[in-house]
Amino acid sequence: MSTELHTGAELVVKALSALKVKYLFGYPGGTVLDIYDALFKQQDVEHILVRHEQAATHMADGYARATGEVGVVLATSGPGATNCITGIATAYMDSIPMVVLSGQVPTGLIGDDAFQETDIVGCSRPIVKHSFNCRDISEIPNIIAKAFYIASTGRPGPVVIELPKDLLMPGQSAEFLLDAEIKMRSYNPTVKGHHRQIKKAVQAITQAKRLVIYSGGGIIIANAAELLQALVEKLNAPITNTLMGLGGISGLHDNFIGMLGMHGSLEANKAMAHADVILALGARFDDRVTNNVKKFCPNATIVHVDIDPTSISKTINAHIPVVGLVDIVIKQLLAELEETNYLINQENNQDWWQQINQWRNEKSISYENEVEGGKIKPQRVIQAMYQATNGEAYVCSDVGQHQMFAAQYYPFAKPRQWINSGGLGTMGFGLPAAMGVKMAFPDSHVICITGDGSIQMNIQELSTCMQYNLPVVIISLNNRSLGMVRQWQDMVYGGRHSSSYMESLPDFVKLAESYGHIGIQINSLDELDEKLAQAFAIKNQLVFVDVLVDEKEHVYPMQIRTGAIDEMWIKKGVKA
Amino acid sequence: MRRILAILLENEAGSLSRIVGLFSQRAFNIVSLTVAPTEDASLSRITIATEGDDKILEQIVKQVNKLIDVLKITDLTERQHVERELLLIKVLAMNDKSRTEVKRITDIFRGAIIDIGKQVYTIQLTGDADKLNAFINTLANETEIIESVRSGCVGIARGEKALRAK
Ligand SMILES: Cc1ncc(C[n+]2csc(CCOP(=O)(O)OP(=O)(O)O)c2C)c(N)n1
Numbered sequence: 001m002s003t004e005l006h007t008g009a010e011l012v013v014k015a016l017s018a019l020k021v022k023y024l025f026g027y028p029g030g031t032v033l034d035i036y037d038a039l040f041k042q043q044d045v046e047h048i049l050v051r052h053e054q055a056a057t058h059m060a061d062g063y064a065r066a067t068g069e070v071g072v073v074l075a076t077s078g079p080g081a082t083n084c085i086t087g088i089a090t091a092y093m094d095s096i097p098m099v100v101l102s103g104q105v106p107t108g109l110i111g112d113d114a115f116q117e118t119d120i121v122g123c124s125r126p127i128v129k130h131s132f133n134c135r136d137i138s139e140i141p142n143i144i145a146k147a148f149y150i151a152s153t154g155r156p157g158p159v160v161i162e163l164p165k166d167l168l169m170p171g172q173s174a175e176f177l178l179d180a181e182i183k184m185r186s187y188n189p190t191v192k193g194h195h196r197q198i199k200k201a202v203q204a205i206t207q208a209k210r211l212v213i214y215s216g217g218g219i220i221i222a223n224a225a226e227l228l229q230a231l232v233e234k235l236n237a238p239i240t241n242t243l244m245g246l247g248g249i250s251g252l253h254d255n256f257i258g259m260l261g262m263h264g265s266l267e268a269n270k271a272m273a274h275a276d277v278i279l280a281l282g283a284r285f286d287d288r289v290t291n292n293v294k295k296f297c298p299n300a301t302i303v304h305v306d307i308d309p310t311s312i313s314k315t316i317n318a319h320i321p322v323v324g325l326v327d328i329v330i331k332q333l334l335a336e337l338e339e340t341n342y343l344i345n346q347e348n349n350q351d352w353w354q355q356i357n358q359w360r361n362e363k364s365i366s367y368e369n370e371v372e373g374g375k376i377k378p379q380r381v382i383q384a385m386y387q388a389t390n391g392e393a394y395v396c397s398d399v400g401q402h403q404m405f406a407a408q409y410y411p412f413a414k415p416r417q418w419i420n421s422g423g424l425g426t427m428g429f430g431l432p433a434a435m436g437v438k439m440a441f442p443d444s445h446v447i448c449i450t451g452d453g454s455i456q457m458n459i460q461e462l463s464t465c466m467q468y469n470l471p472v473v474i475i476s477l478n479n480r481s482l483g484m485v486r487q488w489q490d491m492v493y494g495g496r497h498s499s500s501y502m503e504s505l506p507d508f509v510k511l512a513e514s515y516g517h518i519g520i521q522i523n524s525l526d527e528l529d530e531k532l533a534q535a536f537a538i539k540n541q542l543v544f545v546d547v548l549v550d551e552k553e554h555v556y557p558m559q560i561r562t563g564a565i566d567e568m569w570i571k572k573g574v575k576a
Numbered sequence: 577m578r579r580i581l582a583i584l585l586e587n588e589a590g591s592l593s594r595i596v597g598l599f600s601q602r603a604f605n606i607v608s609l610t611v612a613p614t615e616d617a618s619l620s621r622i623t624i625a626t627e628g629d630d631k632i633l634e635q636i637v638k639q640v641n642k643l644i645d646v647l648k649i650t651d652l653t654e655r656q657h658v659e660r661e662l663l664l665i666k667v668l669a670m671n672d673k674s675r676t677e678v679k680r681i682t683d684i685f686r687g688a689i690i691d692i693g694k695q696v697y698t699i700q701l702t703g704d705a706d707k708l709n710a711f712i713n714t715l716a717n718e719t720e721i722i723e724s725v726r727s728g729c730v731g732i733a734r735g736e737k738a739l740r741a742k
C-alpha cells in the first residue's frame with residue numbers, strides 16, 4: 001500500500017479542513033508563506049485577509065461568539081504574532097474558543113534572535129488556555145486537533161500553536177494521520193455536578209425567602225438559555241445578568257431585573273444586596289459586579305455553579321460550590337426540584353416581588369429627555385436602533401460609554417445577540433467582531449456600536465469590509481471625546497479632562513466613502529429615526545452612521561467606589 | 577503558613593515555565609522549587625514549597641490543576657509526610673582547631689565531609705529545612721561560610737498514600 005506524503009503546510013490545511021473550518025482569519029508573512037501556498041491550492045478553507053492581525057483575532061472571536069464554533073487565526077512569526085496578543089487576551093478573559101496558528105523561524109534558528117523571531121508561546125503564556133510548540137512534522141495534524149479540543153471544551157479559551165518554517169516547507173514530509181479519538185490523561189473537564197452538592201443547592205434554593213439568580217457568560221457559552229428560563233419560571237425567581245450574560249434570559253422576560261454591577265439597574269443591585277440566597281450560574285463575581293468584596297451581600301448563602309473550579313471562592317466565598325457544565329447542572333437542579341415536589345411558597349415569593357417592584361418603579365435606567373433643539377442623547381440612539389431592527393440585530397460593541405448604553409437600552413431577546421469585550425474591555429474590538437459575525441450570518445442585521453475613540457483603533461478594517469462585502473452597520477455615538485474616561489475625570493478627578501478629548505476627528509462620512517462605503521451623519525433628533533431606518537434598509541453596502549450626541553452625558557446608575565453592591569449614584573448627585 | 581506541594585505533570589517543553597509563570601502571574605510565592613523526571617520518563621514531578629493562608633492555597637491548588645499538562649497536585653503538608661533537602665556547603669577550615677570543630681559539628685548533624693581543599697571543607701547534609709538552618713547557623717558561629725547551595729525540598733507522603741498517574 002502506498003502512503004501519500006504531504007508537506008507540513010499541507011498537513012495544516014488538511015487538518016483544518018478535516019475539522020470543518022470554513023474561515024481562517026489572517027495575514028501572510030515569511031514564515032507562513034508555505035501555508036498560504038497550500039491554501040491557494042484548495043477550496044475547503046477560505047482565508048480572510050484582514051488589515052491588521054489584531055483584527056484577525058477579533059474577527060475570529062466574533063465569529064466564535066456568534067456561532068459557538070472555534071475561531072481560527074493565522075499569523076506570521078514576530079510582529080504578526082505579537083499583533084495577535086490583544087485579541088488572544090480578549091478571548092481568554094471572556095472564555096472564547098479560538099486557535100491561533102503562528103509561524104516561527106526555522107527550528108535551527110530558534111534562540112538566535114533570527115529575523116522576525118519572537119517567542120510567541122512565551123509571550124502569550126499568561127493569556128492562553130494552552131499552547132503547543134510544534135517540533136515534528138508528523139505531529140501537526142494531532143496537535144491541531146488537540147488544540148481545537150482544548151479550545152472548545154470545559155471552560156473554552158484560546159490556544160496558540162507555533163509552527164517553525166522548516167516543518168512547513170517542502171523538504172520534509174509526512175502522512176496525514178489523525179487519531180480517531182482525542183485522549184489526554186491530564187485533561188478531563190468535569191461535566192456533571194456532584195449529586196450531594198446538587199441536593200444541598202436545591203435545599204438552599206427551596207428554603208430561600210429572597211432568592212436571586214445571577215447568571216453570566218457561562219449560560220451563553222453552554223447554550224443553556226432555554227434551561228435557564230425553565231428554572232427561572234419554575235422558581236418564579238428574579239434574574240439578573242452580568243454584562244457577559246445578557247441575552248441568557250430574554251431582556252423582555254417578566255422576571256428579568258436588568259444587568260447588575262457597576263452600571264447595573266437599581267433593582268438588580270438591590271435585589272442582590274437583600275437576597276438570602278444567591279444562585280450564581282456561569283458567572284464569576286467579577287470586581288465590576290461585586291464592588292467592594294468586603295461589603296458584598298453579607299447575609300446571602302451563595303450557591304456557585306461554574307465549570308472552572310478556580311472561579312469558585314476566588315473573590316467571594318461560595319457556601320455551596322457546584323463544579324460542572326452549567327447546562328447539565330441546571331438539568332440536575334430541575335430534576336431534583338421535580339423529585340422533591342417543589343412548590344413555590346406564594347407568600348414569600350409575593351413579598352419578595354413586591355419589594356423588587358418598588359425598586360423597579362424608581363426606573364433607574366432612564367435619562368433626561370432632550371430639550372427642544374438640544375443635542376441627541378446617546379441612550380435615545382440605542383432605543384432608536386432597537387426600534388429600527390425590531391430588537392433582532394446582533395449588536396457588537398466597542399468599549400466605553402456607548403457600550404454601557406447599549407447594554408442598558410437594547411434588551412436582548414436571545415443569547416449570542418450581544419457581543420462585547422467584557423473581561424478585557426478592548427477598544428477596537430467592535431468592528432472586527434461585527435465583521436466576524438456578519439461572515440457567519442450574512443442575512444442578519446449586524447451592528448457595530450462604537451465611539452469616536454474606539455472606532456479609530458481598528459478603522460483600517462473598513463478596507464477588509466470592502467474586499468469581502470461585509471455590510472455591517474456601524475453606529476458611532478460621537479461625543480468628540482473618550483467619554484468613559486471623561487466621565488471618571490468629571491466624577492473622580494475634579495473635572496480635569498486630561499487627554500480625554502479627541503481634538504482632531506476625521507470626517508467619518510468622507511472616510512467611509514473613501515473606502516467605498518456609505519456614510520451618514522445625524523446631528524438632530526428630528527432626523528434620527530428616519531436616517532437610522534434608511535441605514536438599515538441598505539442591505540448590500542456598509543453604512544457608517546456618525547451620530548453627534550450630547551458629550552456631557554454620563555452613564556448612570558453607577559456604583560460608588562468602595563461601597564456595597566447597591567451603593568450607587570442614580571443620577572448626578574442623587575444616591576440610591 | 578509554609579506548605580509543600582507535589583505536582584505530577586507531563587514532561588513536555590514548556591510545562592515547567594507554565595507552573596513558574598502561573599505563580600508569578602498570580603502573585604503566589606515560591607520558597608523553593610525542584611523538578612526532575614520520574615521513573616516514567618513521560619512524567620515530571622515538581623515539589624514547590626510555598627507560603628500562604630488557606631484561601632491562597634486553595635487558589636494555588638486549583639490554578640495548578642487547571643493547567644492542561646498537570647495530572648495531579650497534592651498538598652503534602654495536609655498529612656504526615658517526609659521532607660528532605662540536600663545542602664552542600666563550603667567552609668573555611670584553616671587550622672587544627674577549626675578543622676576539628678567543623679568535623680565535630682558535621683558528625684553531630686550526621687553530615688559528611690565530601691571534599692577538602694588546602695583551607696576549606698565541603699560538607700554534605702540532608703534533612704528538613706529546620707535541620708539545615710540549624711546546621712548552617714552552628715557552622716557560622718564557628719567558622720566562615722564560603723559558599724552554600726540547597727536543593728530545595730522534596731517530599732513524599734507517609735504510609736500507603738501515593739501520588740501516581742493512575
Ligand atoms: C485598548 C484600550 N485602551 C484604553 C482603554 C481605556 N478606555 C476605556 S473607555 C475609553 C474611552 C472610549 O472612548 P470612545 O470609544 O469614544 O467611547 P465613549 O466612552 O466616548 O462612548 C478608554 C480610553 C481601553 N478600554 N482599551
Ligand SMILES: [Mg+2]
Binds near residue numbers: 479480482483
Ligand atoms: Mg467617544
